[in-house]
Amino acid sequence: MLYKYTVLKNPMTINYLGSISTDDLPTTFTKFFLESVSVGFPSPASDYLENPIDLNQYLIKNGAATFLVRVSGQSMINANIADQAILIVDRSLKPKHGNIIVASLDGEFVCKRLQLRPRLCLLPENPEYQPIYIQHGQDLDIMGTVTAAINQFK
């Protein structure tokens, strides 16, 4: 709020003219004068307005721990993960036997199905690719569990 004082002709008299708000004054005025006001029957849906569907809400449970990773290659095609698909990776979920995961293996990220039994192994979902058995001394860090894959067709 701004208190506005105006000095009138006689410099010793100060008249207090009231207060005006400095915020958004022009916008309010523009809207008020330029936009037409509908006088018809109000929309019957107005009481039932809901937010549009939000994909984030559906696909991401834990935002702080979720990262997106792009797939390169066909090795997971039978798990419906195509080349260039975008993976939703949740780092907060503990990876379990049978989960699809993103891991770093010898300094590179790979997306495979995790097999813990009978032997630690990363399984591709494409018969043309070989399973990766983790050898002693080999570096395998699991980054997180893949909770969804987005394949784009167009």
Add this chain to the structure above:
Amino acid sequence: MKLLALVDCDNFYASCERVFRPDLKNIPIVVLSNNDGCVIARSKEAKAMGVKMGVPWFKVQQSYLANGGQVFSSNFALYGDLSTRVMRVLEGMVENIEIYSIDEAFLDLQHIQNIKNAYEFGIHCRNIIHQWVGIPVRIGIAPTKTLAKIASHVAKKRNGGAGVICLHEQTQILNVLKNLPIDEVWGIGRNLSRHLNKIKIYSACDLMNMDIQLARKKFSVALERTIRELRGEKCLEIQNRIEPKKQIIVSRSFRTRVEDVKILETLVSNFAVRAGEKLRQEGQKCLQVSVLIATSPFNKNLQYRGFDSFRFSYPINDTRSILMGARQALYKIFKQGYPYAKAGILLSHFSNPSMIQKSFFDGMHESKYMHIKQDNHLMRCVDEMNKEQTQIYYASQRPNQLSPIQKKMISPKYTTNWWELPTAN
């Protein structure tokens, strides 16, 4: 017992660079300042190689790279995103948190009853952040902020430890403070520590035993507070309100030296425009704009630094006014014949736009400086149009001189750009 914790990310920028580069595990990493000028962050391995903080990159480049080090230009989009994630995880764990900087936060542990539980909480917290975000942190737990800072400092020194240190028992605190030089205590700068050394106060323990009356009389209330905090008396509370910024700085080093005042003016104008955008983003208005110009600190023969301010009679956030003030200040400090290497703009003396007090003498000032302009609507329009990509320039800028910041070795924006996501095979 009331405890609090300081969570501090280890070598934050360097750690961020490692999150999506598993191949860089155990490899030295340094991160450079804007324009790739100086080293501003180092991984543990780079520190071990002897790369000092703030050293100009060109001085260490050759030997560092020859020894297999990795270097990055700063990628603040990535650091900012990962920092936000770390803070969000912490916010989910305690009720009261103060985000102290991009890589530090104080947590209120009042819900934790004893020190054993506090320690376990620290370990849990550290594991969760590492698993969820991929950033290693260390945690100091103590009764006061100053002691928590020291605890986290101890955790850093103890390489390979659990990364969590609790400082609460008197003997244990004494032991640590005895071996800690005062300039490593939070809030004790280099100058102050020199003065304290003169009166034979060398270690944090000496400081803790200093006479409080003397500290307040000869030095300051702030020093008194530090002493009390070292003794375990809580003086500084956790502030979860976000303090509004008190100043905005935009400054850069140039790639080539500039001697011509006209060119300098276009560069300063670019910084002023950016500063204006930031000011309006913060929802603030400022009363003062200052300009700094400086020669290179490495050119020992011709050295000059100029700094001057322009004061407005009422708070403004209109870029045209900022430009006018900047120009006035620049021409006052500019000296012919120096190769300028750096310039900057500082906006200060903020006031909230909704609480403006108009000066009785405004009219007279304005007649002297006819150029003070303030138009919220116009600025909002310009900001909206320039949001995605600059479309409107001010006349004193020169778009082709807007050489973007040099970042030759920047990593992808892994978390904020669809086209730069990490890939997996």
